[in-house]
Amino acid sequence: MHESLSRKKVVPVSHNFRFLLDENVSNNLKKNLILNGYDVITIQDLNKRGAKNSELMELARIEKRILITYDKDFAFFKHKIDNYLIIIDVHPLIDENVLPVFQNFLKSLNLNDLKDNFITLKKDEIIFKKKK
Numbered sequence: 001m002h003e004s005l006s007r008k009k010v011v012p013v014s015h016n017f018r019f020l021l022d023e024n025v026s027n028n029l030k031k032n033l034i035l036n037g038y039d040v041i042t043i044q045d046l047n048k049r050g051a052k053n054s055e056l057m058e059l060a061r062i063e064k065r066i067l068i069t070y071d072k073d074f075a076f077f078k079h080k081i082d083n084y085l086i087i088i089d090v091h092p093l094i095d096e097n098v099l100p101v102f103q104n105f106l107k108s109l110n111l112n113d114l115k116d117n118f119i120t121l122k123k124d125e126i127i128f129k130k131k132k
Contacts, residue, residue: 017109020060022069023049025088028095029068029102036106041065057083066114075120079131084111085118097123 018039021030025042033040041063043049043056051059053074060067066084067074070093074085086105090097105121113119117128 016111018063018065020056020063020065020067022056022067022071024070025068026095026098029099032099032103053077057085060084072120075118075129077132079118081115081131083118083131084114086114087118087120089120090123 019033019041021040021042023043027042030040030042043051046059048056048059053071054077056067056069057074057077057079059065061080061083064082066086068086068088070088072087072089074087077085079085088098088102090101101121101123105126108126113128117130120127120129
């Protein structure tokens with residue numbers, strides 16, 4: 001007997017981007033990314049709460065993940081060429097503001113944009129800054 005289409009579980013599409021979410025990033029962003037088929041882990045998943053920024057960047061680099069954070073201190077970090085970083089700087093930092101901005105950004109995300117730059121997302125703009 002066949003299952004009806006309405007009862008079949010929908011499997012999200014898999015994407016090439018893999019994300020590491022800093023401990024300050026909303027759990028709802030994690031849920032949203034996973035529901036949309038992205039590979040996502042958090043600092044909490046790795047038991048790395050309170051780790052130094054340099055440790056988080058190295059972890060993301062080794063795991064080949066894009067680090068997403070709300071921490072603007074990462075803008076002053078000395079980035080290696082294969083570090084990928086997105087800083088979310090949307091105010092106020094609440095899901096109602098952050099989630100739509102990030103969803104719109106994902107539609108245009110290109111790994112080539114992250115090779116020489118790190119990205120800061122603001123409500124109405126995307127800022128590309130050269131890695132130091």
